[in-house]
Amino acid sequence: MVEKKEPSARVEKKEKPAPPITAKPKRKSLIICIDPGHQQKADLSTEKIGPRSNLQKPKVTGGTRGITTGTPEYKLTLKASMILGEMLKEKGFKVVYTRTTNDVNVSNKERAEMANRNKAALFIRLHADGSTDRNVRGFSILTPSSKNSYTSTIYKDSLKASQLIVDEVKKARDVQVNGISLRDDLSGTNWSQVPAILIEMGFMTNPIEDKNLSDPTYLTHLMEDVSRGIADFTSNKMKSAR
Numbered sequence: 001m002v003e004k005k006e007p008s009a010r011v012e013k014k015e016k017p018a019p020p021i022t023a024k025p026k027r028k029s030l031i032i033c034i035d036p037g038h039q040q041k042a043d044l045s046t047e048k049i050g051p052r053s054n055l056q057k058p059k060v061t062g063g064t065r066g067i068t069t070g071t072p073e074y075k076l077t078l079k080a081s082m083i084l085g086e087m088l089k090e091k092g093f094k095v096v097y098t099r100t101t102n103d104v105n106v107s108n109k110e111r112a113e114m115a116n117r118n119k120a121a122l123f124i125r126l127h128a129d130g131s132t133d134r135n136v137r138g139f140s141i142l143t144p145s146s147k148n149s150y151t152s153t154i155y156k157d158s159l160k161a162s163q164l165i166v167d168e169v170k171k172a173r174d175v176q177v178n179g180i181s182l183r184d185d186l187s188g189t190n191w192s193q194v195p196a197i198l199i200e201m202g203f204m205t206n207p208i209e210d211k212n213l214s215d216p217t218y219l220t221h222l223m224e225d226v227s228r229g230i231a232d233f234t235s236n237k238m239k240s241a242r
């Protein structure tokens with residue numbers, strides 16, 4: 001909301017009309033860091049799952065693959081990220097990607113550090129799910145729990161962002177929404193100092209969702225819902241900061 005100017009009591013007739021208030025919404029300068037999950041070649045060497053942790057996890061795993069289309073997850077996540085990024089730019093955000101090509105080697109920790117360096121308003125990680133059961137399907141968001149010691153400063157905002165995005169996606173009639181899962185084992189989230197969420201767009205091991213996600217119209221609609229949720233989150237955050 002832009003503050004309204006108090007009407008002045010006496011206006012000189014000769015006075016020029018006040019210039020229009022051109023203050024732009026604050027979110028114009030906000031940065032969203034988008035992380036297209038995985039990469040062409042997995043890097044199974046390990047890194048700590050969070051600051052001061054003794055636990056190690058592979059730097060970047062291989063991801064899943066479309067059961068019908070054969071599309072690897074890393075290709076789908078990059079495609080979706082580019083669509084989402086363009087939408088966010090149109091909404092006035094600045095967008096930073098952790099990768100823009102498939103042939104890279106960037107660990108999950110390094111991806112989080114990119115979001116941190118850019119002081120992103122939100123670190124959004126795009127993934128697709130896989131299961132040995134081809135009937136399992138649905139959209140979900142993974143966010144840290146209140147018990148996660150690595151993410152105590154970003155827990156509330158991450159959950160808020162997850163809720164607002166889930167609310168938007170639920171409005172779409174053609175998407176099954178499984179909701180929010182609390183996950184504390186994700187290096188990319190644990191290393192993040194800015195609100196961090198991981199979106200599982202659907203199950204590539206389910207023939208219907210694999211087909212849906214390969215359809216540019218479906219994917220675009222899904223990313224529209226996600227971008228609306230992101231906009232809700234940032235405007236919500238600005239209101240509570242005042």
Ligand SMILES: [Zn+2]
Pocket residue numbers: 037038063064073127128
């Ligand atoms: Zn994944």
